Amino acid sequence: MIKANDPTLHSWIQISPDSDFPIQNLPFGIFQTAEKDARMGVAIGSYVLDLCVLGQYNLFELIDIDPTIFHRPYLNDFIALGQPTWRAVRNRVSELLRTDNDEISGNSDLMHQCLIRMTEAEMLLPVKVGNYTDFYSSLEHATNVGQMFRDPEQPLLPNWRHIPIGYHGRASSIVVSGTDVYRPTGQTMGPEQQTPIFQPTNQLDFELEMAFIAGKDTPLGYPVPADAADEHIFGLVLLNDWSARDVQQWEYVPLGPFLSKSFATSISPWVVTLDALEPFRVKGPEQLPRPLPYLEFTGHRNYDIQLEVLLQPAESPEVTICQTNFRNMYWNMSQQLAHQTSNGCNLQVGDLYGSGTISGSEPGTFGSLLEITRQGKTPLTLPDGSQRSFLHDNDSVIVRGYAEKGGIRIGFGEVRGKVLPAI
Structure with a gap:
């Protein structure tokens, strides 16, 4: 299995060499737009990948996870699922964004729904901090x-x-x-x-x-x-x-x-x-x-x-x-x-x-x-x-x-x- 950190990986999304968010990163956050309420996203290049939409399209069906977990105002519920789940989701996102995968890139409607330019997204506090x-x-x-x-x-x-x-x-x-x-x-x-x-x-x-x-x-x-x-x-x-x-x-x-x-x-x-x-x-x-x-x-x-x-x-x-x-x-x-x-x-x-x-x-x-x-x-x-x-x-x-x-x-x-x- 190819690791998500593999330096040879490339994405079908055009990413600037000086971007903070290549396919090897894939950090998690919470965002909203004028049309979308607060939900989970992953940063990739100059885009936010909407995990809520991917869940609605059943792209995480091989992972034991309720897709509604991505439609929350904080990451806490997702984090509480544990390290194996974080890794499985990050690995799956990496797989979907690779040049040899067309599950998103081959579906223009899905691409339009799940990719949001960072300039159009408002980033929110990622976690509810208790302590x-x-x-x-x-x-x-x-x-x-x-x-x-x-x-x-x-x-x-x-x-x-x-x-x-x-x-x-x-x-x-x-x-x-x-x-x-x-x-x-x-x-x-x-x-x-x-x-x-x-x-x-x-x-x-x-x-x-x-x-x-x-x-x-x-x-x-x-x-x-x-x-x-x-x-x-x-x-x-x-x-x-x-x-x-x-x-x-x-x-x-x-x-x-x-x-x-x-x-x-x-x-x-x-x-x-x-x-x-x-x-x-x-x-x-x-x-x-x-x-x-x-x-x-x-x-x-x-x-x-x-x-x-x-x-x-x-x-x-x-x-x-x-x-x-x-x-x-x-x-x-x-x-x-x-x-x-x-x-x-x-x-x-x-x-x-x-x-x-x-x-x-x-x-x-x-x-x-x-x-x-x-x-x-x-x-x-x-x-x-x-x-x-x-x-x-x-x-x-x-x-x-x-x-x-x-x-x-x-x-x-x-x-x-x-x-x-x-x-």
Whole structure:
């Protein structure tokens, strides 16, 4: 049987070489159009493939699946069917799109019904998120921040190399790419102030992250071993965890981020499966000291994914302000999941797990303005001559990412958000 990841596969759909969505990718998402209500789709080139229509034409009849599962407003019910079903559907979609298959390409009525140009589709939040955890897993980011706020010689807290640090975020304010974000208001305490004030944040920031989506429920009290994590992960999305740094600095002691993070978190609409990313697994950085046994794993658990952040001021073109890679994360997804469940915390399908800010150690690789501008002390100068210590109203932040090897590019599209003035 030919695997859906086979680099020799080609589709009868014309696909640009620089497309994020070749036949080897086939990510899942939820979309709607002026004529169609919310339903499942797969990205292929510059089109959305309507799985609901394919189900109506009985093109999944050899798979034990109710075709109405594709006519849902979220992916959760489909994900809950389990990894063998995800794989079977993705493999069948791959088969239908190959150059040697005419089940769709030979039926003009079916083609017209099931292929929608991306420009005509509105992408929706792919999953109903019940729980959201955000980790703090980049050694470089933790070091950069620690040097600014703590001892430059000892930037990491004593627990950092022993435990995947994380906190529980707000699931209700997770939004899909393209959703505008209002500047939050909160308490801040400046260095010259004697008492806090309540005002719109002056230090609105982005955080470049990846996130994985839980693909399996687990019972309360049962940990998931790191080596079993893959079967509990449906796929990955891009994530921008908007942050109000001045609010965060005042509120985070002693319990951590709260209102400085909960106002909005943006994710990309297409969920790229672990199967699609399998060719891009790489070894992660050496972990010293050796993690405790429950965090140990076998094989390669990091992924070689190129990431980019662009800033677009109002009425100005986009400009790249960060380029880095997901492969260098100190704590990987398997360890994060093992740690999340190590106390018996149960997983639910659709849970979202942010990687934490992804940064490198060199200028140009920092995944937040906090690091890029050294907390505003060295503002970023844009091509139009304007400067940014933190985000201005009407600025847009765009995050893009892809993995590429052997001429095959597996991309995530983008997550985009525009800052609107505080209400």
